[in-house]
Amino acid sequence: xxxxxxxxxxxxxxxxxxxxxxxxxxxxxxxxxxxxxxxxxxxxxxxxxxxxxxxxxxxxxxxxxxxxxxxxxxxxxxxxxxxxxxxxxxxxxxxxxxxxxxxxxxxxxxxxxxxxxxxxxxxxxxxxxxxxxxxxxxxxxxxxxxxxxxxxxxxxxxxxxxxxxxxxxxxxxxxxxxxxxxxxxxxxxxxxxxxxxxxxxxxxxxxxxxxxxxxxxxxxxxxxxxxxxxxxxxxxxxxxxxxxxxxxxxxxxxxxxxxxxxxxxxxxxxxxxxxxxxxxxxxxxxxxxxxxxxxxxxxxxxxxxxxxxxxxxxxxxxxxxxxxxxxxxxxxxxxxxxxxxxxxxxxxxxxxxxxxxxxxxxxxxxxxxxxxxxxxxxxxxxxx
Ligand code: 13P
Ligand code: 13P
Ligand code: MG
Ligand code: MG
Numbered sequence: 001x002x003x004x005x006x007x008x009x010x011x012x013x014x015x016x017x018x019x020x021x022x023x024x025x026x027x028x029x030x031x032x033x034x035x036x037x038x039x040x041x042x043x044x045x046x047x048x049x050x051x052x053x054x055x056x057x058x059x060x061x062x063x064x065x066x067x068x069x070x071x072x073x074x075x076x077x078x079x080x081x082x083x084x085x086x087x088x089x090x091x092x093x094x095x096x097x098x099x100x101x102x103x104x105x106x107x108x109x110x111x112x113x114x115x116x117x118x119x120x121x122x123x124x125x126x127x128x129x130x131x132x133x134x135x136x137x138x139x140x141x142x143x144x145x146x147x148x149x150x151x152x153x154x155x156x157x158x159x160x161x162x163x164x165x166x167x168x169x170x171x172x173x174x175x176x177x178x179x180x181x182x183x184x185x186x187x188x189x190x191x192x193x194x195x196x197x198x199x200x201x202x203x204x205x206x207x208x209x210x211x212x213x214x215x216x217x218x219x220x221x222x223x224x225x226x227x228x229x230x231x232x233x234x235x236x237x238x239x240x241x242x243x244x245x246x247x248x249x250x251x252x253x254x255x256x257x258x259x260x261x262x263x264x265x266x267x268x269x270x271x272x273x274x275x276x277x278x279x280x281x282x283x284x285x286x287x288x289x290x291x292x293x294x295x296x297x298x299x300x301x302x303x304x305x306x307x308x309x310x311x312x313x314x315x316x317x318x319x320x321x322x323x324x325x326x327x328x329x330x331x332x333x334x335x336x337x338x339x340x341x342x343x344x345x346x347x348x349x350x351x352x353x354x355x356x357x358x359x360x361x362x363x364x365x366x367x368x369x370x371x372x373x374x375x376x377x378x379x380x381x382x383x384x
Contacts, residue, residue, distance in 0.1 A: 003043075003119050003301045004066070006058045007127055007235045008073040009217070010110040013084030013092030014052030018132075020281040021049035022089055025080040029054060032076035041068045043301035050292040051131030051282040052091075053233045054080055057294075059301045064114040070104040077110060097224065107224055111135075111217035113235045123298040124240040126250055126309060130272065131282055132289040133262035135172075135218050135234040136196025137272055141253035142167075142214060143193060145238070145245050146204050147182035152249040155183075160243030163207040169193060170202045172220050181207060197261065197344055206244070213245075214238045233262070240295075247295060251309060254291060257322035259329075263287040266346030268338055270329055273322035276311030288326045 015022045026047055033045045033056065046057040056073050060066070077096055084092035097109035106112060117123070130137060144151035146165040154161045164184070169192050170177045180189040192199040204214040216236045240247045254274045263270035263285060270288045280292045293309035332338035342350060362370075 001061060001119075001300070002063070002116050003123075003298060004060050004063055004069075004114060004116040005125065005237055005298065006060065006064075006066075006069055006073070006112070006114045007055065007129075007217070007237055008058070008070070008105060008110050008112050009053050009055045009129065009233070009235050010077045010095040011052050011091065011233070012054055012077050012081040012096065013089035013094060015089055017090050018052045018282055018286055019090075021052060021054050022084065022087060024087065025054060025083045025089070028079040028083045029056065029076035032072060032079050033058065036068075036072040041072055044303045046294075046296075046303055046306060048129070048277065048280075048292070048294065048306075050129040050280040051233070051290055052094075053129065053131050055129050055235065057127060057296075057303065059298060059303055061301060063116050065104045065106070067103055070112075071101055073110065074101045074105050074108070106219070109219075109224065111219045111232060111235055113215045113217040113237050115212050115215045115237055115239075117212060117239070117298075119298060119300070120242060122242070124247065125296050125298060126238045126240060126247065127294050127296070127306075128236045128238070128291060129233075129294075130235075130260075130289060130291045131233045131280070132264075132266075132270070132287045133234065133260040133272060134197065134220065134232050135200045135216050136193075136198075137234060137260040137262070137289070138216050138236050139193040139196040139199075139201050140258050142201045142204065142216075142236075143190070144253040145250050146213065147186055147189070151253055152245050154245055154249055158243065160208060161206070161245070165213060166205045166207055166210075167193075167201050168203040168205075170200050170218055171198060172200055172218065172223060173198055177202060211244075212239070247309075251293065254293070254310070255315070255318050257318050257325060259325070260289050261340050261344060263289055267340050267344075267348075268329070269340065270338075271322040271325040273319055273326075274310040274315050275319070277308050278311070284326065285330060288322055 036042050042058045042060040044059045048055045081093040095109040149155045164182045166179050166181045168177050168179050202218050217234050220232050257271035259269045260272045273288045274291045294306035295309050296303050296305035329338045
């Protein structure tokens with residue numbers, strides 16, 4: 001039996017701003033998933049949130065991009081969005097870009113990370129969910145987890161991992177993917193994934209046997225909609241242990257709160273702060289960008305767990321550094337590199353401002369001419 005793990009998420013509206021999912025909307029989604037479980041569409045599920053993003057974690061045997069499973073998720077989001085509208089929640093239905101469902105949720109707004117696997121005797125997994133950032137935010141930690149022995153000693157000392165991992169990197173602008181193998185091609189890999197807004201790690205496979213090890217949601221809402229409609233807060237599934245990175249090697253990559261885009265109005269860089277479920281809500285400057293991690297075991301399609309992976313003093317110093325970095329970045333105010341480059345901003349007034357000032361921009365040479373004539377006049381007047 002093959003098991004599929006589907007993590008599908010959407011922002012369907014939130015309480016008091018882009019802050020936190022309302023429990024009543026989660027209850028509405030729960031009803032839909034409970035009924036799908038009863039009908040045997042899914043085997044098991046867990047519903048949670050990070051910030052204003054509603055997260056559906058589901059298991060089933062129907063494979064990736066399955067119509068019934070995706071329809072279940074879509075209906076859960078629709079029902080939750082209805083409640084959000086009733087309660088007057090902010091940005092109700094934000095990520096549901098279409099009125100009708102057609103086959104699967106890709107391209108309709110929700111983010112999707114799915115993997116179909118042959119369960120190992122013990123199948124530990126970690127699911128990461130982030131708010132106020134984008135899929136490329138996982139590039140740096142994924143590189144550390146699967147290609148950097150200073151993070152993951154298993155790459156050196158575990159015989160099964162010693163052959164390294166393959167990274168499938170998607171060019172989100174061209175819709176083309178390339179497979180690059182580590183350690184052989186790490187410089188090429190880094191040349192691409194160092195531009196995380198464009199080149200996003202989508203899947204990772206073990207070189208030795210092509211075992212699928214990690215999957216990232218790659219929707220970019222701005223590109224889907226043709227105009228920016230919200231940040232595409234990303235989710236990721238990582239398989240753990242026994243010839244794959246240990247849980248602790250995976251978590252270690254998040255001990256450094258690296259800078260990611262997506263803070264405040266989707267238009268600022270800020271540190272990615274790993275938090276517990278309790279702190280999985282956006283506050284300061286609508287952030288800082290937050291990361292929730294849940295650990296499970298999957299057994300015959302059943303989700304055993306979760307454990308709240310960052311609910312631990314071992315990440316206190318990471319959070320403290322993230323807060324110091326947040327202060328430092330905030331002091332730049334509206335200046336880059338705190339504010340994103342113009343092409344990456346969620347919205348901007350720049351074209352309007354340029355239009356308004358059109359008649360007031362003077363050619364540099366004209367400015368000099370004007371100045372020269374002023375000097376000439378002054379000199380002509382003479383000085384006693
Ligand atoms: P496994 O090789 O059994 O996954 O354990 C690795 C380990 O020792 C974790 O630190
Ligand atoms: P979300 O993408 O999480 O809805 O946040 C929108 C935003 O810009 C908050 O400042
Ligand atoms: Mg929102
Ligand atoms: Mg969000």
